[in-house]
Amino acid sequence: MKSSRRLGLIMIISGATLWGISGPMIQWLFDHTSLTSSSYLVVRLLVAGVFILAFLFFTNQNIFGIWKHPSHWIQLIIFSVLGMLGAQYAFVETVHISNAVTATLFQFLGPVLITIYVAIQKKKLPSVIQSLAVIAALSGTYFLITNGSFEDVILSKQAILFGILTAIGFAFYTLHPAKLIKQWGTTVIVGWGMLIGGIVLFLSNQQYAFHHLAKTLTISTFSMLAIIILSGTLSFVFYIGSLKYLTATETGLLSSIEPLVAAIVSITWLNESFGGYQLLGGAFIILAVIFLTIPEKETESSLATEHVSR
Template identity: 70%
Template sequence: MKTSRRLGLIMILTGAALWGLSGPMIQWLFEHTGLTSGNFLVVRLLIAGLTILCFLFLSKKDIFSIWKLPKQWMQLIIFAVLGMLGAQYAFIEAIRVSNAVTATLFQFLGPVLITIYVAIQNRKWPSSTKMMAVIVAILGIYFLITNGSIENVMLSKQGIVFGILTMLGFTFYTLHPVSLIKRWGTMVIIGWGMFIGGVVLFIFNRQFSFHQLAKTLTVGTFSMLMLIILSGTASFLLYIGSLKYLSATETSILSSIEPLVAAIISIVWLNESFGLFQLLGGACIIAAVVFLTMPKREKFETKFEKTKQVF
């Protein structure tokens, strides 16, 4: 295995593991503090956004030109508020009212919605493989919510609502900034998206107070808050960095360890318990997303034919 490819694999697996770990860490923080989702997100988005922007600025990257073009910065603000802030808030609330594993699995369903959206946009049915993956994902959601019995719903109404909003938020988060990222780069858009989202939430979250935040946190819980921010930012940077050495398909498939890590950490550390059908539902969702992110069969066959010709 080439050194560059090995480095890419290490980066994506480490990044995915860190993101999977961040969910249980956030759950622990809520269980041990009176911190609200809004207050947590103000701190997380502002610090992470500023960290990325400062890193880019010190690396002599152009981070301000986007503000010279009204159409571009308007799209950026829409992404920051509805995509970055909206998706993050729904995800954090889903953790607060249910648990880290459930929130991570709902987030992981983004590719399923994207597949449906693309099919509607193109007015064309997805391939049989993708249709099967969508059906398996829907079955996984059913098992996750009901544990196999419609009369025994395991999630609260709030958990279901914020789970669905998480799925919708991360779908929008993925689709909306495509043209912005092509022009300005991923890190510039994500950095500004985090910072703007944090500023908007700070302005409209009247309950936020740095003094109150300081009273709420102890040395231990403040350390956990900083660790969550650090691991989340590192996870993103590792994911982006791995794309230099691996294809987007490979990184998408390998990132499927996120909910697995979240589940293991939650069971071992937080003493969470899951029903057999809920675990089956999680496995269905992961399998469905892996199939959806695999290359098209035609491309595989073309590559296979070319390989045969070489030999």
């Protein structure tokens, strides 16, 4: 195995593992503090955004050029608010009101929604493999929500709503900034997206107060918050870095370990329990993503696996 390919495999597996672990850590943080989804996200987005942009600036990359083009920065703001902030908020709120595994599995429906969107946009029926992916995803969602029976729905209406919004948000997150990323690079767009999203959330949350944040955090919970921010940022860096050495198909396939890691950590650390049909639903959703990574042509099907949702 070439050293570059080995490095790529290590990076994507590390990135997917860190993201899978971050969900249960966020759940633990909510269980041990009075933090809301908004207060957590303000800190997470601002710190991560500043960190990424500062790293780019000190490595002599052009982070301000996009602001010279009105059509580009308008699209950047739309992405920041609806894509970055929208997807992140829906994901974190799903963790808050249900659990980390459920949120991660709903996130994995994003590539399936992209497949459906592209088929409608191009007025072309999905391929057999893509159709199997959609069927597997719908079946998985049914089992995840109902545990096998509509009469015994496991998730609350609020959890289902935010779970669906998570899938939609991550699909939008992937599709909308495609031209911006091609022009300015993924890291620049995501860095600004995090910073702008954090600023918008802070300004829109009039009850937000840093003294309340300081009051609710202990040494252990503050340490956990710092670890979550660091692991989330590193997972993004590793994921993006792996694309230099691996194909989108390979990264999409290997990123499927995220919900598996989240499930293992949640069961062993948080003592979460899941019904047999829910676990089957999770397997179906992961299978759907695997179907989408089966190469046909380097078309939109590969884009569906590139959900750089870190």
